[in-house]
Amino acid sequence: MSVLQTGNGKILNLQLEVVGYVVGESKPYRADIIAFRPLAIGEYLYMEYYDYRALAMVGTSITGSPVITDDLTDPKDIERLIKTVRYGERMYYYRGSIKILGSIDGSSSKLYIPPIPPPPGTEVLKAPKSVLARVFSQDGRNYVRVGTLLRELDVEVRVNINKIVSRHLGILAMTGMGKSNLVALIAKKIAEIGGTTIIFDYHGEYSSMRLQNIVTNVVKPKINPLSLDLEGMSRLLNIPKNATRQRMALRECLENIGESDFFTKLKKCLQGRVGRYGTSAQKVLDSVTVYEGFLRRILDEKIEDVVNTIVLGAINIVDLSDIHLNQADAVVSYWLDRILEARKIGVWSRGSRGIPSPLTLVIEEAHAFIPADIETATKKSAESIVREGRKFGVGLIIVSQRPRGLDPTVLSQLGNLAVLRIVHPEDQQYVARHCEPITQDIVEELPGLNTGEAMLLGEWVSVPTIVKIDLVKEKLSGGDVDAVAHWNRLYSARTESLGM
Ligand SMILES: Nc1ncnc2c1ncn2[C@@H]1O[C@H](COP(=O)(O)OP(=O)(O)O)[C@@H](O)[C@H]1O
Ligand SMILES: [Mg+2]
Structure with a gap:
């Protein structure tokens, strides 16, 4: 495929695949198309109309047949139809609706929705890599790679990491879908550029993580009484x-x-x-x-201020695995309050006291620490951070496999989201209600995601994006326990010792 940029800024496509045509009535932000081939959900398309050069994404995909219709009642008829339709003859049609993500303007990566809909008959092309790269693989020191486009594995997705600190992040999905892997990835990327993360590790799954050239600082959750x-x-x-x-x-x-x-x-x-x-x-x-x-x-009266146990530029892991939820609540809340306080002092004293630089905090199992139905200490502290963190450079990442259990106020304040697979209807409706960027058509796509595939929404991306998240190989535990492997080892040890 070769794509050239012409003088007037339009993309002259030489060998871009023509996927189909706009049909029926379209709107500035959506259109129906008839295609030559089946459309993949999340696939990126490109159209030029009037002076707009619009990027679009397949929202729904339908395959039908004018011959094999649903009024047929006898399977034998269908058998006969399939046999008699000659090779090459069109037995299917492919239609879909596309979301117009926006028009590309000059050299900027920002997209804007054109005020005019694409007219029927507009040619719909496969989106050129150059356009995708401009929108999703932005350069600059604020951007870090988190993976690739799910439907275009050679296009990198880079997110604005600054926005996590200023507008917070929610990572929501069922168990085992890749939430903690994404946490590890973000912490790693932040550390690579000299930033600080503190993970409240309820399951003790991050302590064993060893990353090259990155300090991991495991802290026991002690408080001075x-x-x-x-x-x-x-x-x-x-x-x-x-x-x-x-x-x-x-x-x-x-x-x-x-x-x-x-x-x-x-x-x-x-x-x-x-x-x-x-x-x-x-x-x-x-x-x-x-x-x-x-x-x-x-509790230990000899312990110094928790703020002094934080290593700046490292991944700090507060290991909560040995303590009870109530106690963990007291510990996390205490840390959050101390950190916000010390960051305020850091800002006011221009770094001569307190914590001198911004940081990111991660709360796993957030539905237990920041629940909708009861008051906890952490909920109060998290609310202060969500409200004030922006001014003082304290970003909060909340992670949960039970979004419907999360406090709606905190949830609605999250400016960035990574949503992986969610199938529970109550969870889906709850996030659609409380997270502004999640619309009904996004909700409908969530069950179709696989492990490690995330929908990124909010200010850290220029448009909603479905991403294949990079796997952090160094983070081993946290996956399912391989019971059979354990039993096999025990079994062979026993049979060996018995000389069997
Ligand atoms: N981006 C990814 N790519 C490939 N495999 C992944 C990815 N994310 C997670 N996994 C796999 O899924 C398992 C569970 O992931 P994890 O992050 O612990 O899920 P969660 O925290 O949502 O329960 C991991 O051990 C890993 O094997
Ligand atoms: Mg997890």
């Missing part, structure tokens, strides 16, 4: 919100706790409050005793 407020401590001890007297006893003790021997002093103080608060103080004391072993895993 002296830096927790009453709310945070009550959460860890499972003290209900309405247990006012318990909270009062706890507050008095936290206020006078001193620098060392946190648990010993706390218990002693609560003991001393039994006189004043009766069973309430006793209940708190019981909680401390019951949870102590557990809490020692995440």
Whole structure:
């Protein structure tokens, strides 16, 4: 295929495949076409009409037959028809509707929807690589590669990584479709350009990732108990919100706790409050005793500020795999608050204090941490980041296999989306309702995606794009457990030891 750019900016196609023609009534943003061959969903097409040079994408694809119609009732008739239709004779027709993504303007990669629809009879061509590359493989330091166009595997897709930090990102799909792989890929790309990511790793699946020339910094989720407020401590001890007297006893003790021997002093103080608060103080004391072993895993009064444990320019992994969801909620929320606070100081002090540069935070299992139906500590903290993060360069990536469980306010604030396969109708409708860029026709395409295939929407791409995401080979775990392989190894070890 050779494509030349002529003087007036039009693309003179020498050998571009003519796919079909516009028929019937068209609109500026959509048209129906009749094609010479079956159309693939997501395939890119190109049309020139008036002064526009428009890129389009196949939205629906229909194959029908004028001969084998649905009023036939006897399969024998169909058998006879198939046999008698001579070779080469047209037995099928191919029609489809195409979405007009926009016209290409001068040398810019920006597309704009022409105000005039393509007239019937407009020739529809296969989109030239040069046009696709201009729209999807943008150069410049803001852009990083995440994969290739699903329907044109030799066209790179590059996304504007700056937009993730300024407008956040949601990665939504069923389990096993490639969400965590995309997280690993984005973290890797950010690290390659010197940026910082912090992943809250609920399943402990990122710690083993080893990337060449990239530092991965695995952090145990420790908090200094002296830096927790009453709310945070009550959460860890499972003290209900309405247990006012318990909270009062706890507050008095936290206020006078001193620098060392946190648990010993706390218990002693609560003991001393039994006189004043009766069973309430006793209940708190019981909680401390019951949870102590557990809490020692995440509370440590010798730990310095969590902000100091972040390595800038690295992939930081906060390993939450050993702790309970409630505790993880307290930890994540604490980190989010501290990071936002330290970034504000970083901005106001021009980098001399706090965190000096922007960063990206990733929350996996976001439906558990930022749920629609209940209040969690992380939800409050995430709301602040979604609201204020833009000003201070704190980007939030939320990842979920259960979008319908996500808080709608946070969901609707995400300026960028990567949606992989979703088949559950409730999830589909929920994202269509709360995520502005997801329309009904996009929803209908989601079940047709395979593992690693993502629809990218929002400001980080110039037009909605279906992408084959690059696989990060260095991230091994997280896939399904190969039970049979485990059993086989056990079986051979046993049979060998028995000399069988
Ligand atoms: N872009 C991709 N290309 C090829 N295979 C992929 C891709 N993304 C994921 N996979 C495969 O699917 C498995 C599950 O992916 P993962 O990212 O853990 O899914 P999720 O986080 O959505 O549950 C991976 O172990 C990998 O084998
Ligand atoms: Mg995952």
